[in-house]
Amino acid sequence: MPRQERFTTDYPGVYYVMGTAVATGKPEKIFYIYYRRDGRQIEEKAGRQFQDAMTPARAARLRAERLEGKAPSNQAKREAVKAAKEAETGRMTLGRIWEEFTAQKADLKSARDDKSRWRNHLEKDFAGKEVGEIVTLDVDRVRHRLLRAGKAPATVKQVLVLLKRVINFGVHKGLCPAPEPSRLHFDMPTVRNETTEDLGPEALERLLAAMDADTNVQAANLMRMALYTGMRRGELFRLKWEHIDYERGFIRLVDTKGGGDQKIPLNEAARALLLGHPRTESEYVFPGRGGRERTDVRKQLDRIKRRAGLPASFRPLHGLRHVYASMLASSGQVDMHVLQKLLTHKSPQMTQRYAHLRDDALRRAADVAGEIMTSIHADPGALRSVK
Numbered sequence: 001m002p003r004q005e006r007f008t009t010d011y012p013g014v015y016y017v018m019g020t021a022v023a024t025g026k027p028e029k030i031f032y033i034y035y036r037r038d039g040r041q042i043e044e045k046a047g048r049q050f051q052d053a054m055t056p057a058r059a060a061r062l063r064a065e066r067l068e069g070k071a072p073s074n075q076a077k078r079e080a081v082k083a084a085k086e087a088e089t090g091r092m093t094l095g096r097i098w099e100e101f102t103a104q105k106a107d108l109k110s111a112r113d114d115k116s117r118w119r120n121h122l123e124k125d126f127a128g129k130e131v132g133e134i135v136t137l138d139v140d141r142v143r144h145r146l147l148r149a150g151k152a153p154a155t156v157k158q159v160l161v162l163l164k165r166v167i168n169f170g171v172h173k174g175l176c177p178a179p180e181p182s183r184l185h186f187d188m189p190t191v192r193n194e195t196t197e198d199l200g201p202e203a204l205e206r207l208l209a210a211m212d213a214d215t216n217v218q219a220a221n222l223m224r225m226a227l228y229t230g231m232r233r234g235e236l237f238r239l240k241w242e243h244i245d246y247e248r249g250f251i252r253l254v255d256t257k258g259g260g261d262q263k264i265p266l267n268e269a270a271r272a273l274l275l276g277h278p279r280t281e282s283e284y285v286f287p288g289r290g291g292r293e294r295t296d297v298r299k300q301l302d303r304i305k306r307r308a309g310l311p312a313s314f315r316p317l318h319g320l321r322h323v324y325a326s327m328l329a330s331s332g333q334v335d336m337h338v339l340q341k342l343l344t345h346k347s348p349q350m351t352q353r354y355a356h357l358r359d360d361a362l363r364r365a366a367d368v369a370g371e372i373m374t375s376i377h378a379d380p381g382a383l384r385s386v387k
Helices: 058-068 073-088 094-103 111-126 136-148 153-172 201-213 217-229 233-238 268-276 298-308 314-330 335-343 349-378 382-386
Strands: 014-020 025-039 042-047 250-253 260-267
Touching: 014 058, 025 058, 025 201, 042 073, 073 153, 094 111, 094 153, 111 136, 136 153, 201 217, 201 298, 217 233, 217 268, 217 298, 217 314, 233 314, 298 314, 314 335, 314 349, 335 349
Parallel strands: none
Antiparallel strands: 014 025, 025 042, 250 260
16 A cells, blocks of 8 residues: 655644545545654554544643643553453453552663663564463574564564563562473573674774874764773763762762672873863763753764774674773783783683683793793803893
8 A cells, every 4th residue: 555645744743644535525624643752652543533532732732742641642541441451351461460560660771671672573473372372382483583584683682582571580489380391491592692893093093093093082082992991882882070070080880780780990191081071061971952861872983983994783882891801912912811811801702702812812922931941942041141
C-alpha cells in the first residue's frame, strides 16, 4: 500500500492525511501526532476530523499531554487494557513479570538499554506467554532472527541475557515456577571481544592534528582525556569539576563499570588539559545541553575521526582507551596489575588482552641483553666499555 501524503499544520508535531468519513463517505482529515519520549520516537493517531471532532489545536494539546506525562500513549493504553484482562484471568505472563522487573530495576544503569531491547526484540514474542509456555525453540528463533538481521553476536547475547534475567526474576520473586531444564535452555552466540583498537604512530599524529584543528573544544578535549587517562565514555560524561583533586593529584570516577567510585592518578598531560579547558556555569567538565550531563557526542567525534582518516570501525572514545592501555603495556614499564588498576578493571582477565604487548617489550629488553653478551663474547675488551 503506497504511503499516504502527509500535510503539515501550524502546530509542531501535528500532521494529517486525507481519508474517507465512515458515515458519509466524504473526504475527512485524519490527524496524527509524533514526539519523543524516553528516548523513543512515537507516532500515533490523534483522531478523525468529523468522527472525533479532532482539530490541529486539539491534537497539539494531546501531544503536549503525552510529552508532559499527563496522558499515556495509545500503545500504553492498549498494554494497560491487555494487562487488566490478563489480571482478570489470573495469567502471570512474562509481560506482567517484565512490568514488575522494570519497576524494581529502574535505578540500574542498564535500565534504558533493557527497555529498548525488550521493546524491539522480545516483547512481541514473549509478553503474552507464561514462563512455562516458553521453550528453547522460541529462544533459538529470536537468536537466529537477530543474527540474520545483521546484529552483532554481543548484541544478540545481551538480548537473550535480558530474557533470562526477567525469567529468573519472576522465579526468584515467586511470580512463576522455574522452567523445566529439559524444555528451556539458552544457547548464547559466541562473542569474540578480545580485539583491541589501536592506532599506529602516523594515525595518532593525524588524529592529534585533527583535534587541534577542530573548532569544538569540548569534543576535542573529550578525546584527549580518553587518550591521556583511559577513562570510559560514561566516566567522562559524568566527570564534574569537584571530582578533580589538583592538590593530591587524583581524579575521582563516579559509579564506574568496575564497581562503585574509584580514583585514578591525575597525570601532567590531563592536568594541563583541565587547567586550560573552558569552564562554564555547569558542574560538569564536559556538559551537554543546558549544562546537564552529556548523553551523546557521536556527531562531533565522527567529524574529527573522518578528518584524521581513521577507519570507520574505530570508536573514538573507546578506541582511545585501548590506545592508552596499549601504550602503557608496550612500554614495558607498567606491569599488568598496575594497568588493571589504572583501567579500573574488575578482574585481571579483562586486562590480559594487553599482555602480549608487555611480553613484546620484555622480549625487546631481553634481546638487548643478548646482543650485549654476544658482542662481549666476540670481543672480551668490549666488557670494559659496557662498564
